[in-house]
Amino acid sequence: LRTRLLWLALPVVLAACGAPAPPVGEQPLDTAFRNEGLTRTETLGQRVFVSRCATCHGEKGRGDGQNAYNLDPPPPDFAQTLPALPEPERRLVVMEGTAALGRSAMCPPWGRSLEARETDAVLAYLEALARPMK
Numbered sequence: 587l588r589t590r591l592l593w594l595a596l597p598v599v600l601a602a603c604g605a606p607a608p609p610v611g612e613q614p615l616d617t618a619f620r621n622e623g624l625t626r627t628e629t630l631g632q633r634v635f636v637s638r639c640a641t642c643h644g645e646k647g648r649g650d651g652q653n654a655y656n657l658d659p660p661p662p663d664f665a666q667t668l669p670a671l672p673e674p675e676r677r678l679v680v681m682e683g684t685a686a687l688g689r690s691a692m693c694p695p696w697g698r699s700l701e702a703r704e705t706d707a708v709l710a711y712l713e714a715l716a717r718p719m720k
């Protein structure tokens with residue numbers, strides 16, 4: 587009986603080993619950040635970004651969100667533009683929208699809807715997007 591039980595357990599064990607990790611957003615923060623090569627804060631920022639910003643900017647900030655084609659000017663490819671945008675100006679955009687830089691009002695202000703911790707985290711994620719990613 588013992589061995590029969592072991593055989594019954596085998597497929598379960600195999601399935602558990604082969605199962606792909608759940609999407610980053612569904613993993614506990616403590617394990618998720620290790621999987622993407624991001625810090626813990628950047629991972630929190632990634633979650634904020636995916637829920638609030640990716641609809642226009644795309645998940646990796648490449649300017650390819652599903653709403654991007656609707657916008658004029660379109661959201662830029664962060665990998666190209668963010669290195670030239672200093673942190674204080676990034677923060678200004680996140681808090682008050684691109685209008686605060688004298689540009690279009692296409693990027694909405696988030697100062698009222700994000701907690702300070704979320705703002706800091708999303709800025710950390712922007713920094714991660716601005717550096718070359720694997």
Ligand code: HEC
Nearest residue numbers: 638639642657659660661667668671679684689690692693
């Ligand atoms: C409704 C679509 C939309 C959403 C949602 C949105 N953005 Fe934007 N964003 C844009 C557009 C369009 C631009 C370019 C506007 C311009 O240059 O006039 C932009 C520009 C920016 C820039 C300036 C980039 C650069 O290098 O010039 C930053 C930073 C930015 N967005 C961050 C964010 C963050 C962070 C969020 C989420 C908290 C967010 N955006 C949400 C549309 C959006």
